[in-house]
Amino acid sequence: MKKQDIIFGIHAVEALLKHSPERIIELWLLQGREDERLTPLIRQAKAFGTSIQVTSRKVLDEKAESTQHQGIVARVKAAKILAEHDLDELLAKTDLPFLLILDGVTDPHNLGACLRNADAAGVQGIIVPKDNSVGLTAVVSKVACGAAETVPLFQVTNLARTMRHLQEKGVWIVGTAGEADCELYQADLKGPLAIAMGAEGKGLRRLSRECCDTLVSIPMSGSVSSLNVSVATGICLFEAVRQRRS
Ligand SMILES: C[S@@+](CC[C@H](N)C(=O)[O-])C[C@H]1O[C@@H](n2cnc3c(N)ncnc32)[C@H](O)[C@@H]1O
Incomplete structure (x- = not known):
């Protein structure tokens, strides 16, 4: 069973921080992308003691397996499967x-x-x-x-x-x-x-x-x-x- 996942994009990570911050294992941020949309998320993540790493676009593209990450990628514990x-x-x-x-x-x-x-x-x-x-x-x-x-x-x-x-x-x-x-x-x-x-x-x-x-x-x-x-x-x-x- 998959134990971890990747979530990327501003709205997706924002919702994660709002509704289930305990699932976040670590966050990767694009170097130089600490703008007004990301700053509140970084602040929130820091308040939860989340590990945050600033990295290059290439690394983020690889982590997200996509270029659509908007400068933020989270590694998270997999969500509980509902049956x-x-x-x-x-x-x-x-x-x-x-x-x-x-x-x-x-x-x-x-x-x-x-x-x-x-x-x-x-x-x-x-x-x-x-x-x-x-x-x-x-x-x-x-x-x-x-x-x-x-x-x-x-x-x-x-x-x-x-x-x-x-x-x-x-x-x-x-x-x-x-x-x-x-x-x-x-x-x-x-x-x-x-x-x-x-x-x-x-x-x-x-x-x-x-x-x-x-x-x-x-x-x-x-x-x-x-x-x-x-x-x-x-x-x-x-x-x-x-x-x-x-
Ligand atoms: C792309 S359609 C599937 C088309 C498929 N060839 C069929 O015959 O149902 C995907 C789904 O969208 C919904 N859908 C698409 N157009 C619809 C319409 N005009 N009326 C009702 N449901 C529609 C239905 O739930 C359908 O199963």
Whole structure:
């Protein structure tokens, strides 16, 4: 099992310092990049007694395995992996569940963007199958802009079983598919809810689809056959937000 990870980028490290500073083992900073965006983070890290090293761009690029680190890279203890049984704890804490299911999203940019959307929409947790899905990688955290630290990610071994379990707990599962007859805007998204999105290439798997209480589509006017999954996720989540407010 992986014991350590890398997190990079200003927003991602900022969220880490805010929500789980105890996970940080050490920080590397770009030489000469002690500007106004980084200074508060350095101050916070120092207050936690975090080891900080100033280094070259080349070293940071290597540590992050990316050039997108914005001058800050953290080596962290791996986040606790949440599983099926942790979901019950979350459900017990909330009166009105609002969850997102991602059935096999493999692109880290898409998972990062979905986390960011989910945080903004007030989603309480994202559920993904353990296999054939991207996990919380450094790129996911960077793209999530801090949301990887705020939105719990549940990795389950059997997604269909978890969906049925949610239904037993009173959660209404709305699956999404371009060909569904019911439009998103006609669906009632006000109650205990999980919105299920499909994978980039294949969409929702057959069994996952069958576990949904209803399927909805986002109306499309142009010639493309589908939306990017993170864009579709944002649209669905914020339609739910709109309904739940009114
Ligand atoms: C790129 S699409 C997958 C396309 C796939 N060929 C299919 O047939 O579902 C990825 C996911 O985004 C969501 N999505 C994209 N466009 C959608 C639309 N017009 N209506 C509803 N969901 C959509 C669905 O969850 C879909 O599984």
